[in-house]
Amino acid sequence: MKFIQNIFDKVKPNFEKGGKLEKLHPAFEAFETLMFVPSATTKKGAHIRDAVDLKRTMITVVLALLPALLFGMYNVGYQHYSQLGELEAQGLMGIFTYGLLEVLPLIVISYAVGLGVEFAFAISRGHSINEGYLVSGMLIPLIVPVDVPLWMLAVAVIFAVVIGKEVFGGTGMNILNPALTARAFLFFAYPTQMSGDKVWVSGAGSNPDAISGETILGQLAGNNEVTTSISDMFYGFIPGSVGETSVLAILIGAALLIFSGIGSWRIMLSTLVGGALIAFLFNENGNNALQSFDWISHLLVGGFMFGAVFMATDPVTATQTTRGKWIYGLFIGILAMLIRIINPAYPEGMMMAIIFMNIMAPLIDHYVVEANIKRRLKRVKSV
Numbered sequence: 001m002k003f004i005q006n007i008f009d010k011v012k013p014n015f016e017k018g019g020k021l022e023k024l025h026p027a028f029e030a031f032e033t034l035m036f037v038p039s040a041t042t043k044k045g046a047h048i049r050d051a052v053d054l055k056r057t058m059i060t061v062v063l064a065l066l067p068a069l070l071f072g073m074y075n076v077g078y079q080h081y082s083q084l085g086e087l088e089a090q091g092l093m094g095i096f097t098y099g100l101l102e103v104l105p106l107i108v109i110s111y112a113v114g115l116g117v118e119f120a121f122a123i124s125r126g127h128s129i130n131e132g133y134l135v136s137g138m139l140i141p142l143i144v145p146v147d148v149p150l151w152m153l154a155v156a157v158i159f160a161v162v163i164g165k166e167v168f169g170g171t172g173m174n175i176l177n178p179a180l181t182a183r184a185f186l187f188f189a190y191p192t193q194m195s196g197d198k199v200w201v202s203g204a205g206s207n208p209d210a211i212s213g214e215t216i217l218g219q220l221a222g223n224n225e226v227t228t229s230i231s232d233m234f235y236g237f238i239p240g241s242v243g244e245t246s247v248l249a250i251l252i253g254a255a256l257l258i259f260s261g262i263g264s265w266r267i268m269l270s271t272l273v274g275g276a277l278i279a280f281l282f283n284e285n286g287n288n289a290l291q292s293f294d295w296i297s298h299l300l301v302g303g304f305m306f307g308a309v310f311m312a313t314d315p316v317t318a319t320q321t322t323r324g325k326w327i328y329g330l331f332i333g334i335l336a337m338l339i340r341i342i343n344p345a346y347p348e349g350m351m352m353a354i355i356f357m358n359i360m361a362p363l364i365d366h367y368v369v370e371a372n373i374k375r376r377l378k379r380v381k382s383v
Helices: 002-015 022-035 054-084 087-125 133-142 150-162 178-189 216-221 230-235 247-260 265-283 295-300 304-311 322-342 350-382
Strands: none
Touching: 054 087, 054 133, 054 247, 054 304, 087 133, 087 150, 133 150, 133 178, 133 304, 150 178, 178 350, 230 247, 230 295, 247 265, 247 304, 265 295, 265 304, 265 322, 295 304, 304 322, 304 350, 322 350
């Protein structure tokens, strides 16, 4: 690491004030602080000295996403070769390698385009690079179908960074989750590439010999019987977005987020409670396949678990108060399951539920704080 530090120290004067690459200082600073803890510290006033900065926090979230990413790569290959009846012939490495080659371009495009836009805004404004895209750049490839055209993904990323974040002032100022903003853009702008039974399995649309890649929610929306086992739903051997299928991998990531204190367990738990409650109530009086689907299975399929762990807990767009987190998560679960069950045309309601509650989060916190103030005033008067 000393060798790398020497390289940074040698070229640093070129990017400082008066240097020939002064305008590119935000880009240089972004790479330097990614590799090393910033040397600049606060000299006066209230401050905290800590080796953990925003970049390290974001990297922890990326690490929490790795189990879902790695399994997603394997599942992409698994779903592809299972349609062709070639699972045994390919073996573990062959299946994973296929998925790796299919998913890697999504990640490269997401980071290259997203960071390119962030760098352009930072350089033009003369401020530091926002670190938030370290997470968004990984989330976006995990919540889209594997066969989404790369140019569409690039357009969605540009929309999410510019309209969903930069127009509000960058990381920490956005009111909507950037990754969900990208997915919403894709869903409404290019619906045929984001829905149906041929987009969730690699090659399903172009291979005439491939069987349907319909998701479990797609089958239920068509009022068809689902024969997939609970274990396959839990482990993730089902069609779906790249990183959303394996509940086990998602729970591993959730454990890391909770242990590190980055993700709110209150939001995760309340989201599950809200979703389970609605699924259970409708299951008691089910009139169609979606309503008759048991509540445990409802929590295991679609993007519900992924959204509850990695999307709803976004510290920028979620509620900040303790009581607000319970309310926020509960309503996400309730709305997601209501959209899924009542509207068969849109069986995946997690995206819309979280986006709606992102908008409502400041209002929830406002009323929680106001209620606390009134309660304390009453306590003072009684004394």
